Amino acid sequence: MYPDLAGKVAVVTGGSKGLGNAIVHRFAEEGMSVVINYNTDMNGAAQTVYEIEKLGGHAIAIKGGVETEEGNQALLDAALENFGGLDIWVSNAGFETQNHTHEVSLDEWNRQIAVNLTGPFLGAKAALNYWLPNNKPGNIINMSSIHELIPWPTYAAYTTSKGGLSMFNKTLAMEYAESNIRVNAIGPGAMDTPINAKRFEDSSVRQETESMIPMQKIGDPYDVADAAAWLASNQSKYVTGQTLFVDGGITLYEAFDGGKG
Numbered sequence: 001m002y003p004d005l006a007g008k009v010a011v012v013t014g015g016s017k018g019l020g021n022a023i024v025h026r027f028a029e030e031g032m033s034v035v036i037n038y039n040t041d042m043n044g045a046a047q048t049v050y051e052i053e054k055l056g057g058h059a060i061a062i063k064g065g066v067e068t069e070e071g072n073q074a075l076l077d078a079a080l081e082n083f084g085g086l087d088i089w090v091s092n093a094g095f096e097t098q099n100h101t102h103e104v105s106l107d108e109w110n111r112q113i114a115v116n117l118t119g120p121f122l123g124a125k126a127a128l129n130y131w132l133p134n135n136k137p138g139n140i141i142n143m144s145s146i147h148e149l150i151p152w153p154t155y156a157a158y159t160t161s162k163g164g165l166s167m168f169n170k171t172l173a174m175e176y177a178e179s180n181i182r183v184n185a186i187g188p189g190a191m192d193t194p195i196n197a198k199r200f201e202d203s204s205v206r207q208e209t210e211s212m213i214p215m216q217k218i219g220d221p222y223d224v225a226d227a228a229a230w231l232a233s234n235q236s237k238y239v240t241g242q243t244l245f246v247d248g249g250i251t252l253y254e255a256f257d258g259g260k261g
Contacts, residue, residue, distance in 0.1 A: 002233035006031035009083040010232070011075045013037040013066045013123060014093030016044035018193040019143065022221035023090060023228045024048055028057035030229060033083040036061045037075055037093065058083065066093045066119035072126040080130070088232045089127040091120035092143040095195070096158040109157045116161035117168070124172060128181070137180040141231050142169055144185040146247050166243060173241030182240040184231050189247025191219045214249030 010027050014020040015036035021044070024034050034052065036059055038045040045061035052059040062078045064071030079086045094116040097108060120142045131138040147159045148166040165185065173183040190196065190209050200206045200218065210216050227246050230236055245251050 002030055002229060002235060004234045005229070005232060007033075008087040008232075009033045009035070009079050009085050010088040010090060011035045011037065011079055011086065011123070011127075012090045012092055013075070013119065014039075014143075016041040016048055016061070018195060019188060019191065019221050019224050020090075020092040021048055022225035023092065024052065024059065026222065026225035026229050027088075027232070028052045028055060028059065030233075031057070032088075033058040035059070035075055035079045035082070037066065037071075038063055039065060039093070065115075066091070066123060067114035069122055069126075072119075072122045075123075076126045076130055085136075086127060086130055086138075088139045088141065089123055090141045090143070090228060091123045093119055094143060094161075096155055098154050100154055101156040104157060112157040113161050113164075116158065117164045120165060121168065124183070128176065131181060132176075132179060138176075138182070139232055140172065140181070140183045141228055142183070142185045144169070144187045144243050146187050146189045146245060146251050148185075148187060148243060149251055169243065170241045177240055182236075184236070184239060184241070185243040186224055186227050186231070187243045187245040187247065187251070188224050189213065189219055189245070189250045191221055191224065193221055212250060213247070214252055217248060219246060219248055 010032055012020050012024050012034055015024045016038040024036055027034050036045055036048055038061055049059045049061050060078060060082055062075055064074050124140050127138055142165055144165050145162040148162040152159050169183050169185045224246050227244050
């Protein structure tokens with residue numbers, strides 16, 4: 001769909017499952033080479049590499065924590081050594097835990113901030129320190145959430161990490177626009193991913209969630225992957241500093257549907 005993506009190189013953190021896995025497959029469909037980061041899901045990462053190569057694509061899997069400079073540098077090094085460059089960096093790795101805020105431990109708070117917010121900072125830093133001295137254009141896509149806008153009680157650490165990521169995206173986009181480096185985010189709504197599988201096993205929870213979405217359905221990971229491909233391509237060449245919400249309309253504030261509120 002996007003001929004300009006053929007031959008480009010991307011890093012995708014958290015690429016072994018869920019949204020990251022869908023993005024990896026979507027990029028491979030465009031003829032891109034992908035470095036897949038994973039933390040614990042070695043089998044999922046290996047299966048993804050196998051699937052990409054079976055389709056004629058190119059991918060490698062690298063284990064490492066995105067919350068460390070060493071982990072992100074290893075991903076950049078892998079891209080340069082195996083594919084000869086880097087064009088797009090997707091910070092997708094993230095997680096959430098639920099707890100009443102007054103019961104959240106400092107370790108629990110710090111862990112979510114480290115992965116969800118510090119991780120994208122360190123990924124962007126690694127990419128920028130390759131693009132800038134080499135005078136190369138670049139493209140950063142950070143995985144945010146509808147909860148950069150919508151509060152979510154009992155998920156304070158998660159929502160705070162996504163709210164911070166929103167301002168980080170905007171700041172980075174403004175700072176490096178003149179260097180031909182674009183920075184955008186994707187804000188998924190409710191998605192059929194492994195992280196949500198247990199929650200949606202309860203049909204009443206699924207129905208309640210769908211009732212909050214104007215389109216009345218849960219999203220598919222490939223909806224997010226399609227958005228990532230567009231943001232990675234030249235079709236979005238004049239777009240930077242934005243969050244593209246892929247959410248079935250939930251950020252339209254469903255509580256006011258039909259004149260309620």
